[in-house]
Amino acid sequence: MNIKKATFKGGTHLSYNKELTSGLNVETSIPPEEIILPVSMHIGAPAKPIVEVGDKVKMGQKVAEATGFVSVPIHSSVSGEVIAIEPRLHPNGQKVLSIIIKNDMLDTPDENMHPNSDYKNLDSKEILNIIKEAGIVGLGGATFPTHVKLSIPEGKKVEYLILNAAECEAYLTNDDALMMTNSDDIIKGLEIVMYVLGIDKAYIGIEDNKKDAIEKMAKSAQALNVDIYCLATKYPQGSEKHIIKAISGREVPSGKLPIDVGCVVLNVATAKAIKEAVIDGKPLIERIATITGHGIKTPKRMLIRIGTPIEHVLAQCGGFTDAEKFILGGPMMGISHFSSDTPVIKGGSGFLLLNEKEIDLSESNDCIRCGKCVSACPMRLLPLMISNASVNNDFEKAEKYNAMDCIECGACSYVCPAKRMLVSNMRVAKREITAIRKEKAALAEAKAKEAKN
Amino acid sequence: MDKLFIVSSSPHIRSNVTTQKIMRDVLIALTPAMVAGIIYFGTRALYLTVICVITCVLTEWVYEKLMHKKSTINDLSAAVTGVLLAFNLPASASWWIAFIGSIFAILIVKQIFGGIGHNFVNPALAARAFLMTCWGVRMTGGAFIPIDAVTSATPLGILKEKLAESLPSYINLFLGTNVYGCIGEVSKLALLIGGIYLICRKVITWKIPVVYIGTVFILSLIFGQDPLFHILAGGLFLGAIFMATDYTTSPITPKGQIIYAVGCGLLTVMIRLYGAYPEGVSYSILLMNVAAPLIDRYSKPRVFGIQKVKKLKKKSEVI
Ligand code: SF4
Numbered sequence: 001m002n003i004k005k006a007t008f009k010g011g012t013h014l015s016y017n018k019e020l021t022s023g024l025n026v027e028t029s030i031p032p033e034e035i036i037l038p039v040s041m042h043i044g045a046p047a048k049p050i051v052e053v054g055d056k057v058k059m060g061q062k063v064a065e066a067t068g069f070v071s072v073p074i075h076s077s078v079s080g081e082v083i084a085i086e087p088r089l090h091p092n093g094q095k096v097l098s099i100i101i102k103n104d105m106l107d108t109p110d111e112n113m114h115p116n117s118d119y120k121n122l123d124s125k126e127i128l129n130i131i132k133e134a135g136i137v138g139l140g141g142a143t144f145p146t147h148v149k150l151s152i153p154e155g156k157k158v159e160y161l162i163l164n165a166a167e168c169e170a171y172l173t174n175d176d177a178l179m180m181t182n183s184d185d186i187i188k189g190l191e192i193v194m195y196v197l198g199i200d201k202a203y204i205g206i207e208d209n210k211k212d213a214i215e216k217m218a219k220s221a222q223a224l225n226v227d228i229y230c231l232a233t234k235y236p237q238g239s240e241k242h243i244i245k246a247i248s249g250r251e252v253p254s255g256k257l258p259i260d261v262g263c264v265v266l267n268v269a270t271a272k273a274i275k276e277a278v279i280d281g282k283p284l285i286e287r288i289a290t291i292t293g294h295g296i297k298t299p300k301r302m303l304i305r306i307g308t309p310i311e312h313v314l315a316q317c318g319g320f321t322d323a324e325k326f327i328l329g330g331p332m333m334g335i336s337h338f339s340s341d342t343p344v345i346k347g348g349s350g351f352l353l354l355n356e357k358e359i360d361l362s363e364s365n366d367c368i369r370c371g372k373c374v375s376a377c378p379m380r381l382l383p384l385m386i387s388n389a390s391v392n393n394d395f396e397k398a399e400k401y402n403a404m405d406c407i408e409c410g411a412c413s414y415v416c417p418a419k420r421m422l423v424s425n426m427r428v429a430k431r432e433i434t435a436i437r438k439e440k441a442a443l444a445e446a447k448a449k450e451a452k453n
Numbered sequence: 454m455d456k457l458f459i460v461s462s463s464p465h466i467r468s469n470v471t472t473q474k475i476m477r478d479v480l481i482a483l484t485p486a487m488v489a490g491i492i493y494f495g496t497r498a499l500y501l502t503v504i505c506v507i508t509c510v511l512t513e514w515v516y517e518k519l520m521h522k523k524s525t526i527n528d529l530s531a532a533v534t535g536v537l538l539a540f541n542l543p544a545s546a547s548w549w550i551a552f553i554g555s556i557f558a559i560l561i562v563k564q565i566f567g568g569i570g571h572n573f574v575n576p577a578l579a580a581r582a583f584l585m586t587c588w589g590v591r592m593t594g595g596a597f598i599p600i601d602a603v604t605s606a607t608p609l610g611i612l613k614e615k616l617a618e619s620l621p622s623y624i625n626l627f628l629g630t631n632v633y634g635c636i637g638e639v640s641k642l643a644l645l646i647g648g649i650y651l652i653c654r655k656v657i658t659w660k661i662p663v664v665y666i667g668t669v670f671i672l673s674l675i676f677g678q679d680p681l682f683h684i685l686a687g688g689l690f691l692g693a694i695f696m697a698t699d700y701t702t703s704p705i706t707p708k709g710q711i712i713y714a715v716g717c718g719l720l721t722v723m724i725r726l727y728g729a730y731p732e733g734v735s736y737s738i739l740l741m742n743v744a745a746p747l748i749d750r751y752s753k754p755r756v757f758g759i760q761k762v763k764k765l766k767k768k769s770e771v772i
């Protein structure tokens with residue numbers, strides 16, 4: 001085990017506000033009366049319910065199955081009875097088919113959970129299947145099915161397995177909490193992944209503002225061949241592309257995936273979930289989340305069962321005071337929502353209630369060409385140029401300025417003194433460029449057909 | 454739950470830097486030079502500065518009122534233009550010179566092109582050039598003669614005209630004592646303090662001022678001139694720290710800023726040595742202002758994940 005230092009070029013410092021929750025113990029949320037499980041809590045095909053209204057279910061029982069390779073099943077986080085299967089408001093803002101289960105408060109465990117004290121008796125395929133069947137997805141917020149990420153395509157080789165513990169978003173401290181409480185589990189999970197991928201070395205990246213976590217992880221990883229990188233505290237250090245750049249020195253080419261440069265990046269919470277699935281036989285039914293912001297009475301870090309209504313969690317934090325914005329995820333990349341009447345889902349790392357002072361609603365002014373967005377952009381784009389092109393509906397120009405490479409990290413909007421809505425203009429540009437490309441492709445296809453005839 | 458929260462695009466938090474705060478920092482950074490100007494040239498320096506600032510702000514306000522545009526005087530950029538213009542005037546300038554210059558700067562150079570962020574040359578410098586063209590005598594040479602002074606020429610004037618007077622010492626040049634020139638340019642010490650303040654406050658980076666002054670130093674050395682004299686004399690510090698770093702009219706790419714600063718330095722030395730004027734800072738910056746968009750276009754940083762070769766190919770595709 002070695003400890004090293006690294007970072008990437010560009011980026012910005014945020015007003016972190018992590019101290020709202022950083023020293024707090026992780027509390028276990030009181031189990032709710034009922035849970036709401038949307039069939040889509042991951043990227044990929046939605047799961048298909050395999051229970052019916054009136055069915056009795058146990059804690060950890062599979063209630064919806066995967067529908068294809070890029071899909072994962074869903075498990076009940078309580079024991080009780082299915083009382084409805086109907087569309088409910090999903091944190092993405094739409095109504096999504098959800099399984100509603102009434103909690104009998106007994107927590108009767110499902111007998112189908114098999115512990116495997118020695119994972120080395122299993123082969124990679126079996127372990128990947130366990131990971132899939134446990135419903136594990138990227139818990140940093142991306143929610144991409146983990147078994148897909150770990151199924152390395154033919155001809156590709158993993159050289160860098162990176163555990164992402166940067167937690168560069170402001171306000172959030174849930175990964176920090178997890179490292180303080182479960183560092184052994186995380187490292188065990190990492191070991192399992194190394195075994196699955198057949199590699200003998202791994203890397204862990206942690207921002208240097210989490211000194212205690214670094215120490216904890218270093219202790220747990222002592223016997224393992226890993227390098228721990230203390231990364232400069234700078235946003236967006238935890239972006240997949242930038243943690244790869246910092247640790248391996250490699251740049252993921254435009255339009256390519258990390259595996260194309262031999263890298264796989266996993267979030268610490270995902271590693272812990274893998275350990276619990278493989279060793280303890282426990283599916284993904286709970287997660288740690290940060291409930292914070294100046295708009296909530298008592299900010300907390302809590303272990304919450306998946307499907308718990310967010311209102312139920314907020315009530316345990318004393319409810320909100322003068323919150324004006326409710327955000328799922330971090331303040332830089334999270335999604336704001338008009339209602340907190342949704343459930344906690346797998347990717348729910350943070351629940352933010354921000355008051356008027358924190359959100360800064362001042363209107364945008366003219367760009368003064370200060371170049372701050374340029375030096376903050378981790379992709380080395382010229383955000384002001386793309387934004388201007390986008391506002392003028394000149395999407396060809398936006399494309400020439402590499403709009404498609406924008407990772408929507410928000411650093412440019414954050415630093416802009418004129419408070420311009422750079423990221424939303426970026427999004428418009430990206431959407432339009434994609435549409436134009438599709439149109440062009442369709443046209444080309446039609447032409448080719450015509451030529452054939 | 455009754456309350457509906459505000460929904461908007463991420464990011465949901467923003468830094469506390471605003472255009473107004475940046476301009477306020479520039480004004481603060483200009484204060485030491487203002488004080489030096491008052492010490493060396495008396496209250497006339499203050500008087501002219503006040504005229505410039507008031508005229509600039511009023512022009513902006515009236516224009517925006519008439520055009521039914523949102524007033525931008527609160528962003529303080531017009532005030533900054535006012536101070537910078539005054540700093541580029543000789544203390545003996547009449548009030549109407551300051552008045553006309555200010556209207557020209559704000560109305561013709563800034564507002565007609567669309568206001569803050571849209572002008573392509575620095576308003577204060579363009580106004581100075583305009584005044585020099587129309588009333589050259591009142592802007593140079595004799596204009597620097599204080600009522601009761603013995604010497605008359607600016608240090609660069611002495612050099613250019615090969616006057617018999619002796620050149621001022623480095624220390625005088627640095628402090629601004631016993632030298633003549635525009636209101637804001639004489640004390641390099643005061644300007645330096647302002648520049649360091651701006652860099653510490655992250656309003657500007659070291660790049661443009663250091664590269665600009667460095668280029669002048671090296672080129673004067675190459676041309677067999679006294680490099681120390683060349684960087685300390687005239688308006689180089691004022692130009693390099695406060696004018697060439699103007700956001701709107703300088704390149705936004707890191708590489709572009711270096712090219713631009715080298716260009717400014719090169720032109721300054723050329724004008725000083727071979728041009729008709731003793732001083733070349735304003736014209737150099739103005740010329741480079743015009744070139745800035747072009748420099749930006751050809752100094753785009755390499756995008757993350759796109760290799761050089763590919764970029765070159767892309768460029769040729771574009772052409
Ligand atoms: S940060 Fe804002 S004001 Fe500055 S150049 Fe970028 S868009 Fe313009």
Ligand code: SF4
Binds near residue numbers: 405408409410413423
């Ligand atoms: S949101 Fe896009 S353009 Fe803005 S800083 Fe991030 S990557 Fe750059």
